[in-house]
Amino acid sequence: MMSSALAVANKDLKLFLRDRTALLLTFALPIVLALIFGAAMGSMGGGQGMGRVPVLVEDLDESAASRALIEELGRSAGIELKPYSGSRARVARGKAVAALLIPSGYGSEIEAGRGPRLVLYRDAARAIEQQVITGSLTPVLMRLSGREIGRAMMKKSMAAFGLDESATAALEKTLADSLAGADSSDGALPAAMGLEIEDVTGTDDPAQKNAGKSHAVAGIAVMMLLFSLTAAGGTIIEEEQQGTLERLRLTPTASRAVLFGKALFIVSVGLLQLIVLFTFGALVFSLPIWDAPFALLCVSLALAAAATGFGLWLSVTCRTRKQLEGLSTLIILVMSALGGSWFPLMITPAWYQKLGHFTLNAWAMDGYHAILWYGKGVDGVLVEIGVLLGIASILTLLALRGWRKRFDITT
Amino acid sequence: MMPRRENPDRPRAAGAAAAPVVEARAVHKTFGSQTALHAVDLEIARGEALGLLGPNGAGKTTMIRILSTLARPSSGSVRVLGLDPERDAARIRAKIGVVPQEIAIYDGLTARENLYFFGRMQSVAQSSLAARVQWALDVAGLVERADDRVGSFSGGMKRRLNIVASLLHEPELVFLDEPTVGIDPQSRNHVYEMVAGLHATGVTIVYTTHQLGEVERLCDRIVILDKGNEIARGTLLELQRKIPGSGRRGLRVMGDRVVEARAVLTEAGIASEIEEELPGLEQVFLALTGHALRDGRS
Numbered sequence: 001m002m003s004s005a006l007a008v009a010n011k012d013l014k015l016f017l018r019d020r021t022a023l024l025l026t027f028a029l030p031i032v033l034a035l036i037f038g039a040a041m042g043s044m045g046g047g048q049g050m051g052r053v054p055v056l057v058e059d060l061d062e063s064a065a066s067r068a069l070i071e072e073l074g075r076s077a078g079i080e081l082k083p084y085s086g087s088r089a090r091v092a093r094g095k096a097v098a099a100l101l102i103p104s105g106y107g108s109e110i111e112a113g114r115g116p117r118l119v120l121y122r123d124a125a126r127a128i129e130q131q132v133i134t135g136s137l138t139p140v141l142m143r144l145s146g147r148e149i150g151r152a153m154m155k156k157s158m159a160a161f162g163l164d165e166s167a168t169a170a171l172e173k174t175l176a177d178s179l180a181g182a183d184s185s186d187g188a189l190p191a192a193m194g195l196e197i198e199d200v201t202g203t204d205d206p207a208q209k210n211a212g213k214s215h216a217v218a219g220i221a222v223m224m225l226l227f228s229l230t231a232a233g234g235t236i237i238e239e240e241q242q243g244t245l246e247r248l249r250l251t252p253t254a255s256r257a258v259l260f261g262k263a264l265f266i267v268s269v270g271l272l273q274l275i276v277l278f279t280f281g282a283l284v285f286s287l288p289i290w291d292a293p294f295a296l297l298c299v300s301l302a303l304a305a306a307a308t309g310f311g312l313w314l315s316v317t318c319r320t321r322k323q324l325e326g327l328s329t330l331i332i333l334v335m336s337a338l339g340g341s342w343f344p345l346m347i348t349p350a351w352y353q354k355l356g357h358f359t360l361n362a363w364a365m366d367g368y369h370a371i372l373w374y375g376k377g378v379d380g381v382l383v384e385i386g387v388l389l390g391i392a393s394i395l396t397l398l399a400l401r402g403w404r405k406r407f408d409i410t411t
Numbered sequence: 412m413m414p415r416r417e418n419p420d421r422p423r424a425a426g427a428a429a430a431p432v433v434e435a436r437a438v439h440k441t442f443g444s445q446t447a448l449h450a451v452d453l454e455i456a457r458g459e460a461l462g463l464l465g466p467n468g469a470g471k472t473t474m475i476r477i478l479s480t481l482a483r484p485s486s487g488s489v490r491v492l493g494l495d496p497e498r499d500a501a502r503i504r505a506k507i508g509v510v511p512q513e514i515a516i517y518d519g520l521t522a523r524e525n526l527y528f529f530g531r532m533q534s535v536a537q538s539s540l541a542a543r544v545q546w547a548l549d550v551a552g553l554v555e556r557a558d559d560r561v562g563s564f565s566g567g568m569k570r571r572l573n574i575v576a577s578l579l580h581e582p583e584l585v586f587l588d589e590p591t592v593g594i595d596p597q598s599r600n601h602v603y604e605m606v607a608g609l610h611a612t613g614v615t616i617v618y619t620t621h622q623l624g625e626v627e628r629l630c631d632r633i634v635i636l637d638k639g640n641e642i643a644r645g646t647l648l649e650l651q652r653k654i655p656g657s658g659r660r661g662l663r664v665m666g667d668r669v670v671e672a673r674a675v676l677t678e679a680g681i682a683s684e685i686e687e688e689l690p691g692l693e694q695v696f697l698a699l700t701g702h703a704l705r706d707g708r709s
Contacts, residue, residue: 242513242514242515243511243513243514243515244515244516244517246481246511246515247509247511247515247529247576247577248532249481250479250480250481250504250507250509250577251504251529251532251533251534252501252502252504252505252533252534253532253533253534254501
């Protein structure tokens with residue numbers, strides 16, 4: 001029995017080793033995905049994580065203290081300051097992650113020994129970046145304002161109680177230790193430092209205020225759309241193998257009409273799939289799909305067209321269904337990881353985000369995010385729609401070329 | 412439709428003197444270093460039923476692909492129904508019907524839905540489509556199963572549907588590529604009747620098969636290809652007479668006196684051997700089981 005089992009195993013191993021698609025999926029794909037995840041999380045080669053998060057800064061005070069604050073913040077490894085006027089609106093439009101407003105009177109408040117007021121405008125959808133920003137601001141604020149004010153107040157108090165200098169130093173150390181150990185991400189500590197935080201994006205409805213859900217639904221929608229439309233495009237290969245395609249070629253109907261019919265079918269399936277998924281998202285996760293339904297429809301249509309082009313192009317390029325399945329799995333998983341279908345691109349380094357925008361996933365995700373989170377209408381997603389339609393046109397032209405080469409021109 | 416009687420001396424179809432439906436001159440076709448056809452000439456008269464025979468790899472399918480506009484010859488000239496396949500492919504396709512060897516219909520659709528779809532693709536006028544579909548269902552013996560999905564059909568039923576799906580637009584020239592592969596004798600007989608009926612209406616037929624009996628029964632003329640070369644052409648009788656030792660004649664013996672007849676003829680030096688001619692197995696099977704189709708409900 002053992003020898004038979006070994007023979008079977010040996011035979012299957014030989015078949016497996018001769019199957020390039022299986023080899024790619026088994027060995028190459030996990031390596032590629034591991035590389036992508038590693039790069040996205042910034043851990044590759046002991047690098048610098050997600051890089052410095054850009055933060056707008058608007059100095060209305062223009063005092064020595066405010067300049068010192070900006071200079072000190074500029075030395076932070078976590079954030080990169082960019083002076084900007086009208087920063088709140090820019091954050092609200094989703095064009096910036098956060099903005100720090102230094103109000104007029106900041107310097108005089110410090111000089112007077114009072115807690116100065118600062119305002120941080122945030123895009124709450126970009127939660128991971130906000131943690132980096134808060135984590136970078138807190139120690140600086142502590143150093144420049146909280147610590148000085150705290151020390152002054154503490155010394156006054158100590159003197160009033162008649163304590164000597166050594167007791168003051170011990171208490172000061174205790175205060176510094178407790179501040180260093182505190183969690184600065186929940187906003188409590190920054191608030192104690194005089195930092196007011198205002199989330200300026202998203203809806204006020206707490207049920208809808210969840211960028212993670214909108215990202216999850218949109219991400220899955222985009223990835224599954226690519227899978228299902230590639231499978232639908234695979235009917236070309238099926239029809240070729242069962243002979244119906246040749247039968248259609250033998251009719252007076254132009255072969256381009258057959259390809260167009262296929263495209264129409266695939267776009268319809270894709271649009272239907274997106275409608276079902278977003279309706280599900282609205283019912284279960286309270287996604288605000290009715291805030292800008294026309295914009296959502298336009299992005300979905302452009303995405304379905306792009307995914308159809310992708311499916312058709314792959315289908316006319318591959319010779320067998322098996323080849324199509326292997327290649328499409330490889331490409332779609334890589335595109336999904338690069339394009340932000342699995343995790344938000346905003347948590348990745350800048351170079352990764354640029355690379356991601358070579359995929360249709362990233363543009364679709366940008367479009368959906370703009371509608372579902374920032375509440376934009378069609379005019380706010382014209383670029384995304386344009387790029388998706390551009391991708392659709394290029395891929396469809398490539399598919400048409402492949403189709404003519406393979407099925408049209410008699411050889 | 413009645414089956415045609417076997418007759419090796421069958422005259423060529425009427426209208427043979429008219430312009431040929433197919434004219435192929437010195438057709439040469441290569442695929443890389445492989446030569447599929449070597450300067451083959453072929454002429455088919457209007458209304459003729461031509462049997463195109465040859466072993467696997469002989470070049471039959473390549474020839475049919477060239478004649479049906481799916482491939483172009485490497486050299487030589489071809490005209491089909493007076494048209495150039497390269498320039499007038501769409502016009503030729505509107506006038507020909509090609510029944511592929513594989514069953515090229517959609518299992519997920521009903522027989523009627525398949526026929527409507529292929530009828531539309533063949534540009535059958537909307538006003539006559541319903542009638543043509545009904546005609547096809549009737550000819551294929553599928554009226555009772557018209558609204559069942561093809562996936563539930565037997566091999567024979569699918570074959571019959573496969574044939575009529577190519578006839579909806581009333582083609583003048585029909586290519587049938589091994590249309591009876593893998594079906595039972597009843598369905599095969601029904602296919603013969605369909606083809607013979609088609610031929611009787613004046614449609615030109617090109618029929619390829621490995622079943623020589625089908626060619627004997629259905630075709631006026633035969634062309635045999637081998638390794639891309641034409642090795643024989645003519646009526647069945649003409650071909651039979653080319654074979655050495657083919658001058659043997661049959662002798663019908665009255666009653667049950669075969670032994671007696673053999674003795675007399677041998678003694679007189681007239682015959683060296685007398686064989687009893689028996690019907691083929693297919694004829695026996697059909698005689699015993701009848702000609703009716705066995706498709707369940709139909």
